[in-house]
Amino acid sequence: MLAENNFLHFKISMTQDIFRGTGVALVTPFKEDLTVDFDGLLKLLDFTISGGVNYLVVNGTTAESVTTTTAEKAEILNFIKEHVADRLPIVYGIGGNSTHQVIETIANTDLDGVAAILSVSPYYNKPSQIGIYQHYLHIANACPVPVILYNVPGRTSSNVTADTVLKLSxxxxxxxxxxxxGNMEQCMIIAKHKPSDFLLISGDDLLTLPMITFGAVGVISVLANAFPEKFSKMVQLGLSFDFAPAHQLLNDFVDINPLMYEESNPVGVKALLERFGVCKASVRLPLLEASAGLKDRLNKLI
Incomplete structure (x- = not known):
């Protein structure tokens, strides 16, 4: 039993090492008819990997996961695993507001080749902190790969408090x-009291450098879809405590970042990717493609 526990600790520690730096929350490219554009997805993989990102996050919010079917999700994951092979680790998004359904999805998903899952806190039904704790406890017990929590109150309408995070850690x-x-005090409390091998990852591109100063190991980024090289360099400079040039790079993103969310994510970043010739700007309803005004302001900024 002791040998098994030591092996598990070693395995998880090795897994944690690979999530230092920039994870890109990949968009799902769509054709004009709104079917999945696998040619565009391949271009996006090559674009981000060659730009120096450290790992790929598949089927997250930025991937429009709420509007892709179960069959499409499986096809996208298999496509990425096939074309990425062992080049970069893959994190796969499996979350929801029904604990039973999340566990069922985990059981029915081929997680071979997936380094961890990213699981968003339950949305809409606004559970208590004890409910959130039990939700994640059941998922962690059932999942064959490590679990990364995801706290995004702006989308879920409930916060995972520092106390709950620390219990789950x-x-x-x-x-x-x-x-x-976006609550830096909460992030600092987590950083201060968490186990040394528990990863604090920024979920907000512009707050990445401040969070690195008190213990974050990097970011899961939207902007890294469109600016993988520049954003990854900024994060690596931060992790090397070389903050002067890192802040110079950060300043280049300050004006463009709000436009990523003005008409909802991933509308803005898909408009940039179309501008760069990577994939179409198409999104699925109820989202709409970036307005002419938004595209014009993005073009002026870049």
């Missing part, structure tokens, strides 16, 4: 959190 299969609350 004791679970051997919960290895970190993508923190997108």
């Amino acid at each position: 004791a679970h051997p299969n919960i290895i970190g959190i993508k923190e997108a609350s």
Whole structure:
């Protein structure tokens, strides 16, 4: 039993090491008829990987996961695994507001080749902190790969408090959190009291450098879709505590970042990707493609 526990700790520690730096929350390219554009997805993979990102996040919010079917999700994941091979680790998004359905999805998903899942806190039904804790506890117990928590109150309408995160950090299969609350005091409390091997990952591009100063290991980024090289360089400079040039790069993103969300994510970043010739700007309803005014302001900024 002791040998098994030591092996599990070693395995999870090795997994955690690969999530230092920039994870890109990949968009799902669509054709004009709104079917999945696998040619565009291949271009996006090559574009981001050659730009120096450290790992790929598949089927997250930025991927419009709420509007892709179960069959499409499986096809996208298989396509990425086939074309990425062992080049970069893959994090796969599996979350929801029904604990039973999340566990069922985990059981029915081929997680071979997936380094961890990213699981968003339950949305809409606004559970108590005890409910959130039990939700994640059941997921972690059922999941064959490590779990990264995802706190994004702006989308879920409920916050995963620092106290709840710290309680969950004791679970051997919960290895970190993508923190997108925007509450820096909460992030600092997590950083101060978390186990040394529990990962604090920024979920907000512009807050990445400040969070690195008090213990974050990097970011899961939207902007890294369109600016993989520049954004990855900024994060690596931050992690090397070389903050002067890192802040110079950060300044280049300050004006463009709000436009990524003005008409909802991933509308803005898909407009940039179309401008760069990577994939179409198409999104699925109820989202709409970037307006002419938004595209014009993005073009002026870049």
